[in-house]
Amino acid sequence: MTDIGDRLARVLDDAVPEPPHELDLTAIRASATRHGHRKRLLAAALAAAAVAAVMIGVPLAAHQLRTPQQPGSSGLAVPPPPAMFRASEFRMAAPPGIVIGPVLMPRATCTPRQISAIAATRRTDGGVLGVIRLVGAVVNHRYGVAERCTLPIARGPSALLGADGRPLRVPLSGGDRTSPPANPRPDIALGEGNAIWGFAWLGSWCGAPARAIEIPLDHPRHASLRAPLRGPQPGCEPASGASTLIDGIPGEPGEPVQPPRPDYASLRLTAQIEPGTTSGQLAPINLTLRTIGSAPVTLDPCPAYAGRDDATARSGGFGDPISSGYLPCTKHAAVIRPGRPLHWTIPATSLVQTPGTGAIPGTTVYVQLGIAGVPQLHLQTTVLR
Amino acid sequence: MAASEERFDGFVREASPGLLRAAWLLVGDWPAAEDLVQTAFERTWPRWGRLLDDKQRLAYLHRVLTNAFLRGQRRKWIGEIATGDLPRRAAVDETDALMLRASVVAAVRRLPPRQRAVIALRYLADLTEAQTAAAMHCSTGTVKGYSARALAALRADPAVAELFAEERKA
Numbered sequence: 001m002t003d004i005g006d007r008l009a010r011v012l013d014d015a016v017p018e019p020p021h022e023l024d025l026t027a028i029r030a031s032a033t034r035h036g037h038r039k040r041l042l043a044a045a046l047a048a049a050a051v052a053a054v055m056i057g058v059p060l061a062a063h064q065l066r067t068p069q070q071p072g073s074s075g076l077a078v079p080p081p082p083a084m085f086r087a088s089e090f091r092m093a094a095p096p097g098i099v100i101g102p103v104l105m106p107r108a109t110c111t112p113r114q115i116s117a118i119a120a121t122r123r124t125d126g127g128v129l130g131v132i133r134l135v136g137a138v139v140n141h142r143y144g145v146a147e148r149c150t151l152p153i154a155r156g157p158s159a160l161l162g163a164d165g166r167p168l169r170v171p172l173s174g175g176d177r178t179s180p181p182a183n184p185r186p187d188i189a190l191g192e193g194n195a196i197w198g199f200a201w202l203g204s205w206c207g208a209p210a211r212a213i214e215i216p217l218d219h220p221r222h223a224s225l226r227a228p229l230r231g232p233q234p235g236c237e238p239a240s241g242a243s244t245l246i247d248g249i250p251g252e253p254g255e256p257v258q259p260p261r262p263d264y265a266s267l268r269l270t271a272q273i274e275p276g277t278t279s280g281q282l283a284p285i286n287l288t289l290r291t292i293g294s295a296p297v298t299l300d301p302c303p304a305y306a307g308r309d310d311a312t313a314r315s316g317g318f319g320d321p322i323s324s325g326y327l328p329c330t331k332h333a334a335v336i337r338p339g340r341p342l343h344w345t346i347p348a349t350s351l352v353q354t355p356g357t358g359a360i361p362g363t364t365v366y367v368q369l370g371i372a373g374v375p376q377l378h379l380q381t382t383v384l385r
Numbered sequence: 386m387a388a389s390e391e392r393f394d395g396f397v398r399e400a401s402p403g404l405l406r407a408a409w410l411l412v413g414d415w416p417a418a419e420d421l422v423q424t425a426f427e428r429t430w431p432r433w434g435r436l437l438d439d440k441q442r443l444a445y446l447h448r449v450l451t452n453a454f455l456r457g458q459r460r461k462w463i464g465e466i467a468t469g470d471l472p473r474r475a476a477v478d479e480t481d482a483l484m485l486r487a488s489v490v491a492a493v494r495r496l497p498p499r500q501r502a503v504i505a506l507r508y509l510a511d512l513t514e515a516q517t518a519a520a521m522h523c524s525t526g527t528v529k530g531y532s533a534r535a536l537a538a539l540r541a542d543p544a545v546a547e548l549f550a551e552e553r554k555a
Contacts, residue, residue: 004536004548004549005507005508005536007548008489008504008508008536008539008548009508009509009511011485011486011489011548012410012489012490012493012504012508012509013509014486015486015487015489015490016406016407016409016410016490016509017406017409018402018406019401019402019405019406019409019415019418019419022398022401023397023401023405023419023422023423023426025394025397025398028397028423028426028427028430083420083424084420133416135414135416138413138414141487141490141491142487143486143487144486144487144490145487146413146414148414194414194416253416
């Protein structure tokens with residue numbers, strides 16, 4: 001390499017930042033497997049078609065193509081995300097906790113022409129889940145980092161649009177307001193011009209297909225933005241109920257942005273914790289999620305749970321997050337049937353354990369656990385020593 | 386998990402930071418860079434068993450990544466709006482260095498896609514001319530041609546004049 005080549009290599013090495021986070025291995029493997037599965041399916045179909053042509057005709061090939069994918073042992077297989085989207089974006093965040101973070105520096109507001117928007121869906125039980133990717137144009141460079149304009153978006157999708165650009169007769173629902181999901185700082189994602197917004201389209205749809213989805217803009221001259229929509233759409237299955245567009249939440253790319261399904265309202269969370277705990281060692285919590293309804297509930301989007309404890313410590317009263325994560329349904333959607341609850345244990349850890357600031361023996365630790373769409377759960381235990 | 390899947394996961398963890406940085410230089414933002422690298426890994430996985438060692442796997446990944454980038458450029462459905470609005474120069478040395486880095490990245494982004502790919506593969510991913518040629522499905526002569534044209538374009542760019550200042554003095 002020449003001197004100038006060396007210098008260019010050094011400058012580039014300094015200029016190109018380190019990746020902000022690791023790739024989603026699950027999404028890579030799921031998508032790669034899907035490619036492989038498609039190839040195998042095609043090979044099987046071609047072989048079957050060849051046999052069929054000689055032996056018994058086309059019906060055999062059709063049978064091969066209809067062979068369903070076997071669900072996993074713990075429930076229904078969750079479909080892989082569409083290209084350009086991540087599996088985590090089709091999950092559901094936990095209810096909000098206390099969030100602090102950086103102050104957002106003001107930037108230029110995007111005009112509609114400066115916003116790239118695309119929406120994609122994947123199937124779920126009784127409809128589809130969707131994500132809208134919104135990216136503002138680069139309007140500045142600061143210290144080698146591209147700065148995008150701020151997305152003037154304060155509300156989620158408002159309507160599905162047909163090929164003629166007119167709204168389809170699919171009513172919009174704000175979703176269940178019981179303990180709604182929230183990402184930590186969606187204002188940063190929108191402010192930095194790189195955000196996603198989730199939605200669900202559930203129920204039977206017998207009308208014309210949707211070609212775009214409309215997002216209202218908080219802009220003095222432009223009312224809305226239209227994102228082209230690709231992917232599956234709900235079928236004409238009257239048993240699935242009326243078609244509804246449900247508004248999700250905003251987030252950074254990769255964050256869970258789905259709304260709770262309406263049938264999550266029939267879910268109830270209960271838990272068990274030891275009545276006494278050692279200062280600094282909050283015991284694991286055994287959770288049970290059951291339905292009080294008469295129909296099974298499919299946990300797709302997979303919900304996240306989040307816990308928090310409040311205790312009196314030597315350094316004063318304080319609260320800390322104790323544990324968070326997804327329910328056991330990220331690869332296979334658990335189905336909760338009446339009388340057959342889902343049980344799992346979360347390892348509870350707490351900053352109550354911080355040396356020198358442990359909770360005072362004899363005091364009560366209050367534990368709050370939340371899953372979006374499900375009434376919050378309150379537990380308490382006593383610090384023994 | 387099968388042993389091959391574990392090896393693949395380990396390889397993804399090891400190789401992805403370098404690939405992500407090269408992809409970032411090519412496409413300009415992390416989500417697009419992650420998509421590009423994710424696509425490269427997805428397309429590499431079906432051939433995993435036929436690639437003998439990590440050297441071959443990395444070469445194949447670079448080839449897929451470059452192809453995906455160039456194909457994406459051909460059928461780009463909406464373009465990023467480029468801007469010449471770079472930070473103003475300041476007298477502090479460190480700021481000058483940051484300015485130069487920002488200017489070089491912006492200048493590389495202004496190059497045509499194939500020239501940009503050569504710069505990313507040769508000077509950031511540190512591939513040889515032969516490896517770059519293999520990644521781009523072309524001859525080493527073509528790589529040399531793209532490289533020469535890219536460097537000439539950078540030399541002619543006043544925003545990165547400082548990069549070539551010592552060369553001019555010599």
